[in-house]
Amino acid sequence: MGPFRRFLASYLDNPAGIDHDLLILYKGFYRKADIALYEELLKGIPHSFLTVADFGFDLQSYFVAAEKHKSKHFCFLNSFSVILDKNWLLKFYRHIEQPGVGLVGASGSWGCIRPGQADRNAPLHKKLVRLLFIKWPGKYLGKYFDPFPNFHIRTNGFMIARENMLKIRHGIILTKMHAWILESGKKSITKQIERMGLKPIVVGKDGKGYDKHEWDVSNTFWRGTQDNLLIADNQTKKFDTESSEWRRESELFAWGKVES
DSSP, X not given: OHXXXXXXXXXXXXXXXXXXXXXXXXXXXXXXXXXXXXXXXXXXXXXXXXXXXXOSOHHHHHHHHHHHOOOSEEEEEOTTOEEOSTTHHHHHHHHHTSTTEEEEESOEEOOOOXXXXXXXXXXXXXXXXXXXXXXXXXXXXXXXXXXXXXXXXOTTEEEEEHHHHTTOOOOOOOSHHHHHHHHHSTTXXXXXXXXXXXXXXXXXTTSOEEOGGGGGGSSOSSSTTOTTOSEEOHHHHHHHHSOHHHHHHHHHHHHSSOOO
């Protein structure tokens, strides 16, 4: 309930800047009693909701929403999203409507889950990748993940046209590995969008759209003060509060180097 309260407070404090329909996805909530507290918080706020099975990860629910609702565009935010500026949705929309743009996100990364990246980066992420190697050898991971720089829009907050969302091949997103593959693998949402001949763009609080080679200087994710970030999530908030060593390790993982 806490994360939802924080999201809702940020939604009310930061007008979207454009007409939209607020759709709440209740994952794993099947009875009216299950959603009653949430609906009470939403009282007086125009919205609709969709209950989806508690099956797979958040991304699975997003595809269900795209199939069932006929909106031209969808902006997906997860449970830990916190909106940080006014006109946030308008800023996204101005870019997703541009010719040649197929995916807009609040943040992106160049990081990859590969042996070379694990060797190059710091202990925190080595531990994660080493654990993966125990279960999935490097050759297996190399089959599914490109080497650094592995450009991908983070799926914590992104906007996409419905027609393109429905073209994304995703399978059943049962495990965290499946979710990682869809976010940053060789068949990620970002890479599938690029194969359609469209660009992925990160949009900052400044309203500017950043091409993938500019993401490291957009000051939106795991670098500097992140003060150009438009929509925060649990990972960006962690970067703001962790030790300088953790921040350095994370910056190395995302960008391959630490900003001087």
